Amino acid sequence: MRLVIARCSVDYEGRLKAHLPLATRLLLVKADGSVLVHSDGGSYKPLNWMSPPATLRVLDQDLDDGLVEQWVVQSSKTDDRLIVSLHEKLHESSHELGTDPGLIKDGVEADLQRLLAAQIETLGEGYSLIRREYFTAIGPVDILARDAQGGTVAIELKRRGDIDGVEQLTRYLELLNRDPLLAPVRGIFAAQQIKPQARVLANDRGIDCVTLDYDALRGVDDSTSRLF
The missing domain is CATH 3.40.1350.10 (Trna Endonuclease; Chain: A, domain 1)
Known part of the structure; x- marks a missing residue:
């Protein structure tokens, strides 16, 4: 899993359009190809996301002034795209989580x-x-x-x-x-x-x-x- 904390804006293009203005957010890139955009509130639900299967392209050249990177996340099933425009990276790390054993419920x-x-x-x-x-x-x-x-x-x-x-x-x-x-x-x-x-x-x-x-x-x- 890749974790990036960045000042970014986010646009979703496809069957619907959505825009997140510039703010500091947590970006999660999972091994299954999903990309999730989180704020510091809202519990577990991301502000926006792209479900797998999807491909992630990172652009770092010929960008608009003020951008350090731009992520283009393309759905493999539809024409939907998630575009994340990064103005500043505050933290980045990657972690190998391995196979998860799944949730074991208690009290069922x-x-x-x-x-x-x-x-x-x-x-x-x-x-x-x-x-x-x-x-x-x-x-x-x-x-x-x-x-x-x-x-x-x-x-x-x-x-x-x-x-x-x-x-x-x-x-x-x-x-x-x-x-x-x-x-x-x-x-x-x-x-x-x-x-x-x-x-x-x-x-x-x-x-x-x-x-x-x-x-x-x-x-x-x-x-x-x-x-x-």
Whole structure:
């Protein structure tokens, strides 16, 4: 990856036109051919960019007064061009980053399912696990369990619980309650966050809502020792 901090102006030409006036910016040239123009704000989103595949030509002769370089980034698929006019370079460096292993997400629904299944009594004393990913004709129920009275409980897990999740659990309950070996089956909608509309709908349908503390399930946060 090549990093350049420079006073520059930027023009995009093609299906649309855009102009960035002269200012100090960070220019990123990646190994995949993409070129991104960043400011010191705006979080992760670049001000302008050219996606790969693209070719970069650096012009350093016969330029207008005040320019030290001009980059012409040409898309390999369209006639679009990104033209970066550099008036002053403040920093330049190149770094070999190597192959990235990719993002490993923590706290996804599969993690919640695994942790809650292993600590099923989080839902109440006397709960026991029947199985994870209980198969039905319309998809797998995240967790099927029994409560302290021996009743069957279907648990739908979400990171952020909304109305769609309640509707999904409703469909599972309608199907599971046709099985005489399982019926009656009640539902629990469990999530790290549950939207108010989803909670209202769940309560209206007789479905319990449980807010899960992911850190507590992982054993890295003892909720009983907190002041707040």
